[in-house]
Amino acid sequence: MEQDIIRVAQAIERAERILVITGAGLSADSGLPTYRGLGGLYNGVTAEGLPIEAALSGPMLRRDPALCWKYLAELGKACLGARANAGHAAIAELQRRKPGCWVLTQNIDGYHRQAGSPLERLIEIHGQLAPLYCQSCGAEDPELAAHLQRPLPPRCAQCGGILRPPVVLFEEMLPEQAIGKLYEEVRKGFEVVLAVGTTASFPYIVEPLLQARRNGGFTAEINPATTDLSGWVDAHIMQGSLDVLPELLSHISRH
Template sequence: MVAAPLDQQLIRQAAAALRHAQRILIITGAGLSADSGLPTYRGLGGLYNGRTDDGLPIEMALSGPMLRRDPALCWKYIAELGKACLAGEPNIAHYAIAQLQRLKPDCWVLTQNVDGYHRAAGSPPERLIEIHGQMAPLFCQACGAEDPQLAGHLSAELPPLCSHCHGILRPPVVLFQEMLPEPAIDALQAQMALGFDAVLSIGTTASFPYIHEPVLRTRITGGFTLEINPQATDHSAGMDIFLQGRAAHVMPELISHI
């Protein structure tokens, strides 16, 4: 499918705002990694639609309580997500975001994605907040030992077991019904306290309060807000600029004007 032409006037306006901005926050969601072939949780082409093969909502199957109650069942779906992440790679939008971070030393990325593509594309880890964790390295829930062999475990019997104590391994991701990682929350709150000149929301519906809050705060303080999505969301009308399109189509064009 050929992408629709971008509104060049809006592109230039957005680029001008980003050129003048010093402190920038880029919020990314599953729509960004969809351009890498990674399916999203829900919606057309989603990894999980309706109920799982086991007749359970994905929010139940892929949850912290299920990992404790039935590790094999939970790991069945962790493995699907892990295989999808390992099968893909960063796309041109990830690299464009990393380029913007090189141009702007106070540009941060807040991602809901657990695929690790931002790191792989060159986003500085010290300016990357992975609010939902990442797929690797695995760690033992019993003794805490790390195990970097994610790919090997995905092709073996599940759940994977610790080589030291035979406890059950898990990835450092936030499953449903689990708390967000404190270091990530602390980093986000510290940066929000400093404020942002501009916030970009890319490939996300920003449905979680902690994802949309930076957008609201930036609007209140007179900063610039931009959304990039294939379709309008509940928040599009409140943005200064909404660029309709896939991230891999929009981001390189936007960065080329900065």
């Protein structure tokens, strides 16, 4: 395990362009339940007898905003109730040491921002939970925490319209700007791609990793479990990111 950490560190040390892909496993170490384990929220059906994917969907937000917000509020409370951890901090520090290091995250908790990752090299592919904005007039509302204490769905102070977070719900498109930026950077190529705490097999997660392999780059995964990505990577460190990332950083020089 130690040898693998050193191998990954050496590859990062030599590289200029690095992509760190993060998923729910990274934020689980903050005490945030992983996507499928959010208070049992994603296991089976909701109290209304719906699959959670239907309750947390774009069509449901339009059709029954109170029901959709019931579950958005669960996500909001979970994210606001935890903080960025040492893994997020290690990634932000890596980005300081390596100006060609990018982060692609599926997480919507905002912890990479909180930890100090530079926004110009952070791609939040599924959006984030704040600030809310009005679906009718577009006004922004920064008071997510306050709205979660009030009757739902939250309403716009300007026009009374229903507020929503800038997050990608089920059955919605990925944000054009984020996906455009990702593929622009992927076209330039990455010498090292590191997947942290993600089980995802979405094309936009797998493709950067496969392309790095095709171009002779180095690929690695940090995940205590075996995933769809595990068979593709040069190194799989089967430990939690909270243990591995700070240690990995200790082997990378401060330029």
